[in-house]
Amino acid sequence: MGEPLLRVENLSLRREGRDILRGVNLTVQxxxxxxxxxxxxxxxxxLAYVLMGCEGYTPDAGRILFEGRDLAGxxxxxxxxxxxxxxxxxxARFEGLPVGKYIxxxxxxxxxxxxxxxxxxxxxxxxxKIYGFRAADRTLSGGERKRVELAAVYAMRPRLAILDEPDSxxxxxxxxxxERLIRHLADxxxxxxxxxxxxxxxxxxxxxxxxxxxxILFTGDxxxxxxxxxxxxxxxxxxxxxxPWDASTPEVQAALASNGxxxxxxxxxxxxxxx
Amino acid sequence: xxxxxxxxxxxxxxxxxANEMAAMLEAYREAGGNPxxxxxxxxxxxxxxxxxxxxxxxxxxxxxxxxxxEHGVKANIAVEPGAxxxxxxxxxxxxxxAEGLQEIMAEYDIGAGAHVEFLAHCSFPNAVKVQHVxxxxxxxxxxxxxxxxxxxxxxxxxxxEVRPHAGVxxxxxxxxxTTFSLTRGRVGLMDLDxxxxxxxxxxxxxxxxxxxxxxxxxxxxxxxxxxxARARGLTKTRVAVRDEAISQVYTxxxxxxxxARGHMSCTEIVRGRAEAxxxxxxxxxxxxxxxTHEAAIGTVxxxxxxxxxxxxLDEDEAVDLIIRGMLQ
Numbered sequence: 001m002g003e004p005l006l007r008v009e010n011l012s013l014r015r016e017g018r019d020i021l022r023g024v025n026l027t028v029q030x031x032x033x034x035x036x037x038x039x040x041x042x043x044x045x046x047l048a049y050v051l052m053g054c055e056g057y058t059p060d061a062g063r064i065l066f067e068g069r070d071l072a073g074x075x076x077x078x079x080x081x082x083x084x085x086x087x088x089x090x091x092a093r094f095e096g097l098p099v100g101k102y103i104x105x106x107x108x109x110x111x112x113x114x115x116x117x118x119x120x121x122x123x124x125x126x127x128x129k130i131y132g133f134r135a136a137d138r139t140l141s142g143g144e145r146k147r148v149e150l151a152a153v154y155a156m157r158p159r160l161a162i163l164d165e166p167d168s169x170x171x172x173x174x175x176x177x178x179e180r181l182i183r184h185l186a187d188x189x190x191x192x193x194x195x196x197x198x199x200x201x202x203x204x205x206x207x208x209x210x211x212x213x214x215x216i217l218f219t220g221d222x223x224x225x226x227x228x229x230x231x232x233x234x235x236x237x238x239x240x241x242x243x244p245w246d247a248s249t250p251e252v253q254a255a256l257a258s259n260g261x262x263x264x265x266x267x268x269x270x271x272x273x274x275x
Numbered sequence: 276x277x278x279x280x281x282x283x284x285x286x287x288x289x290x291x292x293a294n295e296m297a298a299m300l301e302a303y304r305e306a307g308g309n310p311x312x313x314x315x316x317x318x319x320x321x322x323x324x325x326x327x328x329x330x331x332x333x334x335x336x337x338x339x340x341x342x343x344x345e346h347g348v349k350a351n352i353a354v355e356p357g358a359x360x361x362x363x364x365x366x367x368x369x370x371x372x373a374e375g376l377q378e379i380m381a382e383y384d385i386g387a388g389a390h391v392e393f394l395a396h397c398s399f400p401n402a403v404k405v406q407h408v409x410x411x412x413x414x415x416x417x418x419x420x421x422x423x424x425x426x427x428x429x430x431x432x433x434x435x436e437v438r439p440h441a442g443v444x445x446x447x448x449x450x451x452x453t454t455f456s457l458t459r460g461r462v463g464l465m466d467l468d469x470x471x472x473x474x475x476x477x478x479x480x481x482x483x484x485x486x487x488x489x490x491x492x493x494x495x496x497x498x499x500x501x502x503x504a505r506a507r508g509l510t511k512t513r514v515a516v517r518d519e520a521i522s523q524v525y526t527x528x529x530x531x532x533x534x535a536r537g538h539m540s541c542t543e544i545v546r547g548r549a550e551a552x553x554x555x556x557x558x559x560x561x562x563x564x565x566x567t568h569e570a571a572i573g574t575v576x577x578x579x580x581x582x583x584x585x586x587x588l589d590e591d592e593a594v595d596l597i598i599r600g601m602l603q
Contacts, residue, residue: 054581076584085585092578095513095542097600105596106586135600156586 003068005030005191006051006160011062013043013050013214020046022214024062028160033182033192035202035222037229038211044195045089047211048162051193052086053079066160083159087166089195091149093137099148100132106156113155120155123184124148125177142169150181161185162193167201179204199226292329295371299324302369302398306428307459312365319364323348325377336360337391347378347408356386356416366395373403373434380410387416387446395425402463403434411441413451417474420450426457433461433489440468447474447503456484458602462491462520469496475503475532482511484602487520487549498527501535501564508537512553515598517546527556530564539568544575544598 013021049057107116124147208225300310319337322330336358340351499508528537543551583593
């Protein structure tokens with residue numbers, strides 16, 4: 001396999017006196033769906049903001065290589081123009097800005113951009129005639145706004161789509177629409193970094209990484225990641241999270257030290273056994 | 276031939292009428308209006324250029340009385356009680372030359388139970404030194420509804436001084452919904468001053484939008500007096516200023532009767548060396564009334580900005596899109 005589309009090397013981020021990311025290593029190949037699984041607060045969204053270059057998320061150490069080029073110092077706009085985009089977990093509300101126009105921003109350089117907007121709305125099961133002219137503001141429900149955000153990413157045809165919890169706020173009956181959209185993105189050549197804390201989505205990924213307290217504990221087969229996450233990791237982490245987590249314990253230190261490669265057997269480093 | 280038709284015919288006989296009318300229609304288009312609508316027989320229309328009435332087309336239920344003054348026009352606009360006017364009444368005011376003064380003294384009488392919408396466009400496309408003063412007295416009868424939308428276009432130089440002043444009385448059960456927008460071309464100097472008195476079970480909604488650039492100066496003064504029981508009032512101010520423009524927004528809402536509900540919402544976006552101020556004043560004189568206000572003044576929301584940057588817009592493009600959306 002050649003140079004990955006995205007290579008994250010030893011990335012660390014410290015904010016407000018806390019280590020948010022601790023030496024994260026991650027690779028995403030072109031056209032690949034790479035799930036990033038982890039509990040709330042594990043650093044998934046922070047990693048997304050660092051990758052996108054958001055304000056306040058400049059890494060303290062490490063590198064982000066996109067097609068082999070270091071993204072350090074590049075603005076959000078410059079990263080977007082290289083083909084990276086992000087669908088926010090809680091998308092912004094825009095007073096007065098029509099949905100169609102918002103979606104069209106990313107598609108503006110493409111031929112037939114209007115058709116792209118309509119197709120993008122249809123891809124998230126929002127009728128263009130109804131939603132195209134509505135404002136992307138507080139009058140949309142959380143689920144509608146989320147779909148609009150995903151449609152905006154889809155219309156852009158990015159090289160790398162970072163989707164931060166695309167399934168949150170979506171009703172259960174509509175989860176299939178979101179999965180189809182993710183599949184469409186990959187089928188059309190986009191790599192997808194699929195951030196989620198719900199293991200159900202992981203099965204559609206080609207690769208999955210498990211994130212815990214700012215570190216990647218495991219990268220590999222999605223089914224294995226899911227089994228570990230649901231069967232052992234989540235219960236343990238929920239228990240640990242309630243204590244709260246103590247990063248100085250040998251178990252945690254061992255887990256952090258194992259960052260970057262497959263942890264095998266999974267239970268040997270990742271978390272301490274419950275009493 | 277009806278009286279209205281006779282008058283229109285007489286207006287059309289004036290020397291130079293055709294050229295002036297054509298210029299006004301073009302100005303109307305620049306202000307965002309549709310000139311074709313001004314020529315539909317079923318649409319009531321009043322067109323005033325400087326101090327000349329170029330067209331006054333009445334339809335059943337809508338009546339105009341207009342006379343020229345030295346520097347403007349005095350107009351009485353009446354909607355008959357109970358009239359339901361299907362199509363918006365179009366008003367077109369403007370000054371085509373680079374310099375001039377236009378004073379519009381207008382009285383609006385919306386009869387009890389009438390429902391009507393006005394679309395007013397004010398255009399000063401060539402203005403270098405133009406003053407436009409509107410002194411309006413608006414009476415909305417019991418159970419009547421008036422929606423009044425006013426859009427301005429001032430051209431690129433900032434040479435316009437516009438002073439829209441209105442006193443509005445909404446009788447019991449009436450509705451007054453107005454939107455004033457000055458978001459295309461330069462503002463120049465804008466001094467908006469509305470005072471609205473709202474009766475029992477009546478409603479007033481005032482929306483003001485302006486986009487100041489260069490050394491534009493924007494002043495908005497709005498007073499809503501909720502005098503009747505269960506009266507409702509809303510002021511919504513959306514202003515963006517950049518360069519060295521200045522905006523000052525003074526809104527007052529008075530809850531003077533039981534069950535009155537008022538809210539003031541002000542959003543101002545500031546860029547460059549511009550300055551924005553908001554001074555809300557809440558007065559409550561009844562223990563069963565409630566008035567609230569919210570204001571957000573400053574730079575654009577970071578999350579909104581980053582969302583657009585992540586689609587490839589640069590910062591200026593993104594800010595402009597956010598501002599245009601807010602002023603939509």
